[in-house]
Amino acid sequence: MKIAIIGYGKMGKMIEQIARGRGHEIVCIIDVDNPQDFDSPEFASADVAIEFTNPTAAYGNYLKAFAKGVKVVSGSTGWMKDHGDDVRRMCNDEGKTLFWASNFSVGVAIFSAVNRYLAKIMNGFPQYSVSMEETHHIHKLDAPSGTAITLAEEIVDNLDRKTGWVKGTLLSPDGTLTGSDKCDGDKIAINSVRRDEVPGIHTVTYDSEADCITITHDAHSRKGFALGAVLAAEYTATHSGLLTISDMFKF
Numbered sequence: 001m002k003i004a005i006i007g008y009g010k011m012g013k014m015i016e017q018i019a020r021g022r023g024h025e026i027v028c029i030i031d032v033d034n035p036q037d038f039d040s041p042e043f044a045s046a047d048v049a050i051e052f053t054n055p056t057a058a059y060g061n062y063l064k065a066f067a068k069g070v071k072v073v074s075g076s077t078g079w080m081k082d083h084g085d086d087v088r089r090m091c092n093d094e095g096k097t098l099f100w101a102s103n104f105s106v107g108v109a110i111f112s113a114v115n116r117y118l119a120k121i122m123n124g125f126p127q128y129s130v131s132m133e134e135t136h137h138i139h140k141l142d143a144p145s146g147t148a149i150t151l152a153e154e155i156v157d158n159l160d161r162k163t164g165w166v167k168g169t170l171l172s173p174d175g176t177l178t179g180s181d182k183c184d185g186d187k188i189a190i191n192s193v194r195r196d197e198v199p200g201i202h203t204v205t206y207d208s209e210a211d212c213i214t215i216t217h218d219a220h221s222r223k224g225f226a227l228g229a230v231l232a233a234e235y236t237a238t239h240s241g242l243l244t245i246s247d248m249f250k251f
């Protein structure tokens with residue numbers, strides 16, 4: 001399959017390696033220095049473009065790829081709040097294809113199933129209060145992480161006493177703690193930590209007077225994210241519309 005890469009940073013480079021290892025051809029690589037390559041015949045020849053850039057660049061890149069008739073797989077986070085409705089309309093009503101996931105690793109897909117099940121159980125146990133923490137490397141531009149937001153939304157969908165999430169505390173690399181983990185009873189606080197080169201840790205905690213139940217996903221490297229993105233590109237080549245992880249991994 002022919003793949004274009006948009007965003008040749010930490011994820012883009014790992015995706016290139018894994019895609020080549022699975023026998024795919026990388027026909028075009030676009031980063032900030034060569035946006036003109038969106039107009040190249042090589043880019044237009046791609047079956048799928050894999051996009052990992054940043055919260056402000058992602059949406060514009062989707063539009064450029066869509067204009068060339070190229071399907072997109074993207075893991076960029078932090079753009080959904082501003083452009084989610086437009087992207088949904090383009091994919092649901094106007095024939096564009098985007099596979100987006102806040103986290104492409106199979107481990108997080110499994111973790112998310114446990115998260116949803118645990119939230120459902122907790123409807124019968126009001127003595128437990130729920131909170132979340134995500135820890136990432138110091139280069140990360142958005143907080144809370146996309147994965148933490150997805151996990152919080154899953155809890156809201158399954159736990160009747162929660163209606164939304166709020167930003168909690170942010171522990172910055174210099175040790176500064178901002179924000180507050182105090183929030184209304186019907187919201188979930190998501191606390192963020194930025195430390196060293198941590199690839200990504202997500203923890204959901206249910207606390208009561210008697211005990212505490214904690215589930216954690218701890219990525220050892222970015223390999224799981226990158227492999228998931230390539231698997232998603234393989235899936236996207238034969239599917240259309242707005243796609244996500246639950247379309248690909250069914251359990």
Ligand SMILES: NC(=O)C1=CN([C@@H]2O[C@H](COP(=O)(O)OP(=O)(O)OC[C@H]3O[C@@H](n4cnc5c(N)ncnc54)[C@H](O)[C@@H]3O)[C@@H](O)[C@H]2O)C=CC1
Binds near residue numbers: 006
């Ligand atoms: N969904 C998932 O599984 C994962 C998502 N991410 C997300 O992916 C994004 C990228 O992560 P990393 O690769 O670690 O970041 P990075 O900072 O290492 O790489 C981003 C690259 O995008 C390039 N870029 C910026 N603006 C661009 C534009 N307009 N057009 C083309 N390229 C542009 C940068 O020059 C850089 O090379 C972030 O939003 C991150 O949160 C990261 C890991 C896993």
Ligand SMILES: O=C(O)C1=N[C@H](C(=O)O)C[C@H](O)C1
Binds near residue numbers: 077140145146148201
């Ligand atoms: O920026 C990152 O690195 C990551 N971003 C994604 C997120 O915001 O959840 C996924 C992963 O945790 C790594």
